[in-house]
Amino acid sequence: MKETVKKRFSIGKILMYTFLIIASFISIFPFYWMFVMATRPSAAYNSIPPTMTPGDRLVENFLAVLDKIPFFGAMWNTLVLCAVVTLVVLFISSLAGFAFAKFKFPGKNILFISILLTMIIPPQLGLIPQYYLVAKFGLLDTLFGAMIIFFLNPLGIFLMRQYIGQSVSDELVEAAKLDGCSNFRIFRSIVLPIILPAFATLGIIVFTATWGEFLWQFTVLRDPESYTIQVALSSLNTTNNVDFGMMLSGVFWATIPLVVVFLMFNKLFISSITEGSIK
Template sequence: MTAITSRRNASQPAPRMGGRRRRSTGGSIALYAALVALLVVFLFPLAWAVASSFKPRGDIFSSTSLIPVPATLDNYSRLLSTQPFWGWFGISVGVAVIATAVSVFVCALAGYAFAKFRFAGKRVLFTVMFSSLSIPFAVILVPLFILVVKSHLSNPWFALIVPWVAPAFGIFMMQQYIVQSVPDEIIEAGRIDGNTEFQIFRRIVLPLLRPSLGALAVWSFLQSYNSFMWPLVLVSNSDQYTLPVGLNTLFQAENRAFDLVLAGAVLASVPTVLVFLLLRKQLLEGLSAGAVKG
C-alpha cells in the first residue's frame, strides 16, 4: 500500500507557486498605484497653492499650471510690507507652543491620575470628562467667552491658551496609553525607593510616555495653531490677530486678495511642517504602539 500511495502522490501535479506570486505581485502593484493616486490627490492642492503664491493675481485662476510663468515675489513683499503678518505669525506660534507644552504636561498628569490612582468620584469625573468629547466647541464658545471676560482674564496671550490647556481627548489618550504601557510594579518600586508621587511621575512615567507625548504634542499644536472661532470672538484688535483670523480678513476684503492669502498660507504652513519633521519619530511610534496594543 505504501508503494501504491507514493505512486499516486508522485502522479499528482505539484502546486503551482507562480500563480500565487503573480496574484501577490498584482495586488502589490494595485495597492501602490492606489497609494500614489491618493498622494497626488492630497499633494496637488498644496503644490497649486505654492505655485500660485508666485503668480500675479490675474494669473492665479486663469491656469492650473504648477509652474508660475512669470514667477514673482511681489505677493510676499506686499504681504509683509502692507500687513502685520509677522505679528500674526508670532502670536500664533507663541500661543501654540505655550498651549502645547502646558497641554501635554497637564494631560499626562491627569491621565496618570485616572490610570493609576483610586479616589472618590473617579468614575464620575472620568465619565464627565469623556462625555465632553461629544460637545462641539461652538456650544461652549459663548459661555467660555463670558466666563473669561467676567474673570478679567481676557488678555489675548492668556485667553487664547485657555481652551487647549486640558483637552478631554488628550487626557483620554494619556490614560489609555499609561494603562497599557506603565506596569504597576515599576510605580511600586519607585515608591519603595522613597520617591514622592510627583517624582515617580517625572522620573519614571514621563520617559515611558515619550511616543504618546510626541503624538499628543503634534495634535495639540495643530489644534491651537489652526484655531479660528475662538480668536475671532476674543480678539478685536487687528494687531493681535492670529494667522487664521488675519488671513481671513484679507480674504474678506472687497478686492478678494487671493494673492496675499496664498502667500500667507504658504508661510503659515512652515511651522506645522517643522513640527511634523521634528516629532515624526515620536508620532509614528505612538501610532504604532496604539495600533499594536489597542
C-alpha cells in the same frame, strides 16, 4: 487558465496604482498650485490656459502680505499659543492619568467617566458665555484669552491613563514609595521619563489641532496685533477685489513650516494621529 489569473491580477495592480497616483496628485496639487500663485501677479490668474509654472514675484507678493497683516507677529502668537497649550495639556493630562492609573480613591470610576463624558459637549454650546467671561476679565485680544479654552483635553487624560497603566509597573511605583519617595517625586523622576513617547504622541495631536483652530480666536481676537495666523489669513479675504497672488503667498508661507515638519517626521505624525483616534 493560470495565465488569465495572472493577467487579471496585473490589471488589478495597474488599476490600483493608477487610482493611488490620481489620489496623491489631487492631494498635493493644491500645495504646488498655492506656490505657483504665490509667485505670480494676480493677472496670471486670468490667463487661459491656466498658469502652471512659478513666476518671479515670490518676494513682491510676500511683501504685499506684510503690508496687509502682521504676518510674523501672528506666526509668533500662534507658536506661543500652541506651545503653551501643548505644555499645559501634557502636564494636566499626565498628572491626572497617573492618578487614574496608579492610585485607589473613592469615586475614581465615576470621575473618570465624567471626564470622558465632557468630550461630547460641543464647543459651540459654551461659546457665548465663554466669550462673556473672557470679556469680563479683560482678556479679549490677549493670547491667554485665546488659549484658555484649549486647556481642557479629556482625550489627553484618557491616552495618558492608558499609557501609564501599560508602561509603568505597579512594583516600580511601590518600590519607590518604600524608598521614601513622595508621590510627586515618583511622578517626576520615574513616571515622566517612561512616558516621553506618549508625550510625543499627545503633543503632536494637541499642537496640530490647536494650530488650525479658528472659531474661538476669530471670536475673541479683534485687534490685528493679537491675531493668530489663522485669523490674520482669514482677514486677507474680507475685501471684494482681493489680490489672489498676495493672498496665496500668505497662505503658502503660513503653511510651509508645518509641511516641512510633517515631511521630516511623517511616520511619527501619522502614527500619533492614528493612535489618538483609535485607542
